[in-house]
Amino acid sequence: MTLIEMKSVFFSFLLFSCLVSSSQETPAPKFGNGILNLMGQDSTWSMKIGARMQLLSTTTWDEDPNGGLTNSTSNALIRRARLKFDGFAYSPKLTYKIELGLSNRDLSGGSEFTSNAPRYILDAVVMWNFYKNFEVWFGQTKLPGNMERIISSGNLQQVDRSLLNQRFTIDREMGVQLWHHFNLSDTFMVREKLSIANGEGRNVTSENLGGHHYTARLELFPFGKFENNGEYSGSDLIQEQKPKLMLAGSYDINQNAVKTRSNQGTYMVNDAGFYESNINTVFIDAMFKYKGFSFMGEYAYRSANDPIAKNSDGTETGDVVWVGNGLNLQSGFLFTNNWEISGRYTCIDLDKIITGRDLENQYTLGLSKYIVGHKLKVQTDLSYLSIKNNQGQFMGRLQVELHF
Known part of the structure; x- marks a missing residue:
C-alpha cells in the first residue's frame, strides 16, 4: 500500500467516524473520555475513539565560562498528535488498542527496515484474558521495561x-506478552509480565536481523493496588487516602542485537x-503516593558481551553499545487547587572508555496546573x-496537553 493510499484509507475512516457520530442521537462523552463511544447492536464489540495533542515551546542557553548565559536557541513544535482507538471484540475478555502518531516526531525514524515509510503505528495490540488472572498480549506495544516509558506521555x-x-x-x-497477577494477602498483590519480541523496535517490516528479545518484569504492591492504575500515572491526582507503593524490577536480554541501545x-x-552483540538491561524502579505526595525512583544498568562494533577483520566501525548506568529520582506535591510543584534529579554514567560520553547530571524544577486532570x-x-x-x-519548556 502506497503512502497516498494509506492517507486515503485513514481520512476515509475519519469521515466514516464523523458520519456515524452524526447519525446517532447519542450525546457526546464527557470531556476526556473520548470523542466517540460506539457499541455494537448485539453488544459483541465496542470502540472508543480519542485524540490528543501536545504543544511544546523550548528555549535553551549555554552557560558562559565568564559568567551569564550565551547561545540562546528556541523552537516551538507539535510534540505529539495522536489518535487512539480501544474497546473489545466478541467478548469483554478480548480487548484491543490502536494508537496512531501524526506529528513529525511521532513519524520520524523511517529507514529501509521500515520500508522507508512514516511510522504511523505506535500501538496495535490484542489482549485476551483467557483464564482467571492470566492475560496474553499479541501485537506491537510497549515492552515491560522501565516505569517512566510505560507511563503514557x-x-x-x-x-x-x-x-x-x-x-x-x-x-x-512487535511480540507476545503474558501477564498474570495474584494476591499474597488481602492487600499484598504481585504482578508478573513476560515478553518475547523481535528485537529491532517498532514498525520493522524486514526479516528479523539478529536474535530475539526477552523481557521479564516483577511488580510488588505491598499496600494493595493504586486507585485507577495510578502506579502508571504521574502525580497523585487521586489523592490516595492510604499509602500506596509499587516496587518493581525488569530484566531484558536482546540476543544478537544489531542496534546501539538494545532495540533503540x-x-x-x-x-x-x-x-x-548480546545486550542486557536491568531496570529497578519504585512509585509511592499518599495524599498528594508522589515519589518515583528508577535505576537502569546496561551491559553487552562485546560493546565495540567491529568489521570481520577486527577493525572498529565507530559504533558502540551504550553501556553504563543511570539514576532518576522524581517527586512532587499536588495542592488542593490542582497546582503541583515537582523536582527531578537524573544522573547518567555511561562507560567513558567505550562510549566517549562524559558523566551527565540534570536537575529539573517543574510547575503544573491540572485543569481537567491529565486531559487538560x-x-x-x-x-x-x-x-x-x-x-x-x-x-526552559512550556507545554499544553489537550486530550479528548
Whole structure:
C-alpha cells in the first residue's frame, strides 16, 4: 500500500467516524473520555475513539565560562498528535488498542527496515484474558521495561521523560506478552509480565536481523493496588487516602542485537552486514503516593558481551553499545487547587572508555496546573544539565496537553 493510499484509507475512516457520530442521537462523552463511544447492536464489540495533542515551546542557553548565559536557541513544535482507538471484540475478555502518531516526531525514524515509510503505528495490540488472572498480549506495544516509558506521555508529571529514559528505554516492539497477577494477602498483590519480541523496535517490516528479545518484569504492591492504575500515572491526582507503593524490577536480554541501545538507537553496520552483540538491561524502579505526595525512583544498568562494533577483520566501525548506568529520582506535591510543584534529579554514567560520553547530571524544577486532570493541563519546567568537563546548559519548556 502506497503512502497516498494509506492517507486515503485513514481520512476515509475519519469521515466514516464523523458520519456515524452524526447519525446517532447519542450525546457526546464527557470531556476526556473520548470523542466517540460506539457499541455494537448485539453488544459483541465496542470502540472508543480519542485524540490528543501536545504543544511544546523550548528555549535553551549555554552557560558562559565568564559568567551569564550565551547561545540562546528556541523552537516551538507539535510534540505529539495522536489518535487512539480501544474497546473489545466478541467478548469483554478480548480487548484491543490502536494508537496512531501524526506529528513529525511521532513519524520520524523511517529507514529501509521500515520500508522507508512514516511510522504511523505506535500501538496495535490484542489482549485476551483467557483464564482467571492470566492475560496474553499479541501485537506491537510497549515492552515491560522501565516505569517512566510505560507511563503514557500524556500522564507525565513533568513536560517530558528524563535522560534515563532517553538513554536506556526499550520502548515498543512487535511480540507476545503474558501477564498474570495474584494476591499474597488481602492487600499484598504481585504482578508478573513476560515478553518475547523481535528485537529491532517498532514498525520493522524486514526479516528479523539478529536474535530475539526477552523481557521479564516483577511488580510488588505491598499496600494493595493504586486507585485507577495510578502506579502508571504521574502525580497523585487521586489523592490516595492510604499509602500506596509499587516496587518493581525488569530484566531484558536482546540476543544478537544489531542496534546501539538494545532495540533503540542506530544500526551497527559492518562489512559483513551487521555487527551483533548480546545486550542486557536491568531496570529497578519504585512509585509511592499518599495524599498528594508522589515519589518515583528508577535505576537502569546496561551491559553487552562485546560493546565495540567491529568489521570481520577486527577493525572498529565507530559504533558502540551504550553501556553504563543511570539514576532518576522524581517527586512532587499536588495542592488542593490542582497546582503541583515537582523536582527531578537524573544522573547518567555511561562507560567513558567505550562510549566517549562524559558523566551527565540534570536537575529539573517543574510547575503544573491540572485543569481537567491529565486531559487538560499546562506544564512548565526549568532544567540545568551539567556535563563533566563541559559548560552547563539551561533549558526552559512550556507545554499544553489537550486530550479528548
